[in-house]
Amino acid sequence: MTDLLIHDAIVVTMDRENRVLENGSVRVSDGTVSSVEPTDPADRDATASRVIDADGKVVMPGLVDAHRHTDFTLVQGLFSELAGDELLTEALSLYHTAESALGESFFEAGWRLACLRQLTHGVTTVNAMDFTPAIGAEAIGDAGLRGVIGPELADLLDPAPADEQIADARRFIETYHGSHGGRVTASIAPGGEAGCSRELWEGVADLRAAYPDLRLHTHLYDSAAADTMAAGSGASDPLDLLDRYDLLDERTLLTHLLHADRDDAGRIAESGAHVLHCPTVYSYFRSGGRSWFPLPSLSEFGANVVIGLDDPFWFDSWDLIQEAKHARLLSNYEYGSQQWSSYDLLEAITVDAARALGLDDRIGSLEPGKRADLIVVDVDTPRHRPFSNLPSVLVNTVTAGDVETVVVDGRVLMADRSVESMDVESVRAAATRERERLESRTGWETSLAGSTPPDESILRRVSSRALLRAARQYGRGALARWVR
Structure with a gap:
């Protein structure tokens, strides 16, 4: 018995043959894709537990947000008009304030x-690094989504010792x-290299040895002082730091690489490590003399580069499709046109x-035997039709608002933009309540016109020994970097 049948769709499989079916059907049984074939007229009258007529719509794999911090979802709009360094210091210290003054309910909401937001934006899998991972694991699981999540380890910023x-x-x-x-x-x-002591890196190496199948997810080269920071742990540079602890290989995820150079790109590609690129967070605050993500060198050496949205409080976006578009525009602006093709970008947010x-043995493409993580995108609108070059439509004109149905593990989580796996009203009520508590207890003034930080900087009112230690050791810039 077929659990789910989607027929008459434009099916973008993202499989090894790059198949696109102009009029296709996807069948799902026991949470697994059982077939992806051209639509037979009999499909329209077939029996299944659930049938979706996707005429004029695109079916494609669910989106994968490759790098995310989620603890601070509720601060949307608070920091958007601040300068970069001011935003970072306020955000880090606000986190410690919220942790002590607001408790778990703030982070749960x-x-x-x-x-x-991820569900309604077509993101079926998220790779998160957070200070509240258990809360996140429960939330992801209860929502029916898929997630890879790790506790962010940073003993130079967190009061808890390395062990x-x-x-x-x-x-x-x-x-x-x-x-x-x-x-x-x-x-x-x-x-990353800025917030971890040598003792913590030794502990991380022990964890990797004990759990060799797990991904190692870290930031790297997102500070001009990266080499100096790595030297604090006895290494010549951040890649050497990972190498010394046997942490640089095909199971390693490296985020940002803002200040990496061509030589670094070659070493990364040779190791098999993957690169998680979050372009918009840097363009939002970029100053003229700053380095930029070395996409041409990474492409030259064949590194796997994928895309993430990073922190929600940077630029208040949850649209991974638009982030892919920004990745191309920013790279073209920096290095010249054709840095990424439209299909490259689709791969970067799905199968790659x-x-x-x-x-990738379970998700990322629509193939028999893989788990049924997929989205239905409405392109049958005047904003999109008529069109050719479907990949360009999907990454240039489609937005997350065009996602109308979301399926994970064969379960329909959202159909026709109606969420089925979560109580939307209770989520919104809890978020509103906790946001109001945040504002009342921290002194932020907000209105429809904007927001204003407390008269006295939160940073000066937080006495965490970890903050003070990090500030003394690395300075304000490195301290600020650790909210990401």
Whole structure:
């Protein structure tokens, strides 16, 4: 018995043959894609538990957000008009304020809202690095989504010592890896060369040895002082730091690389590590003399480059399709046209991202035997038709608002833009309540016209020894970097 039948769709399979079926049907049984074939007239009258007529619409794999921090979902709009350094310092210190003054309910409401937004934006899988990973794992699992999540480890910024953070990470892995029917998996997530001591890197190496199948997810080269920071752990540069602890290989996810050069790109590609690119966060605050993401060198050496949205409070966006568009525009502006083709971008938010997360045997393309993670996109509108070159339509004119149906593991989570796997009103009510508590307890003034930070900077009112230690050791810029 077919559980789900979608017929008369334009099926973008993202498979190895790059098949696009102009009029195709997708069948799902027991959460798995059983067939992807041209639509037979009999499909329109076929028996299935659920049938979707997708005439004039696109069916494609669910989107994969390759790098996300989610703890601060509820601060949308607070920081949007601040300068970059001011935003970062306020955000980091606000996190510590929220942790002590607002409690778990603040983060629970934020995670549930994040899952609702991801779902309605067609993001079926997220790779997250957060300080509240257990809350996130439960939220992702309950929403019916898929996620890879790791506790962010940073003993130079978190008051907990390195051994305690490693022990907590081990408990998280033992509790949540493979949970919720296998949809939630764990990662090992050191924050990067700036916020991790040598002791913590040693603990991370022990975790990697104990759990060799897990992805290692970290930031790298997103500060001009990256080499100096790596030297604090006895390495010549950040890649050497990972190499020394046997952490640089095909299971490694490297985020940002803003200040990496051509030589670094070659070393990364040779190692097999994957690169997680989040272009908009940097363009939002970029200053003239700053380095930029070395896409041409990474492409030259054949590194796998995929795309993520990073923190929600940077530019208040949850649209991964538009992020892919920005990736191309910004790279073309920096290096010249044709840095990425439209199909390259589709791969970067589906099958290549799944490969980076070690999930490409299960998701990322529509093929028999893979889990049925897919979305239906409405392109039968005056905004899109008539068209040719469908990949360009999907990454140039489609937005997340065109996603109307979302399926994960064969379960319909949203149909015709109506969410079925979450109580939308309760999510919104909790988010509103916790947002109001945040504003009242921190002194932020908000209105429809904007927001204003407290008269006295939050940073000066937070006495966390970790913040002070990081500020003394690395300075304000490195301290600020650690909200990401």
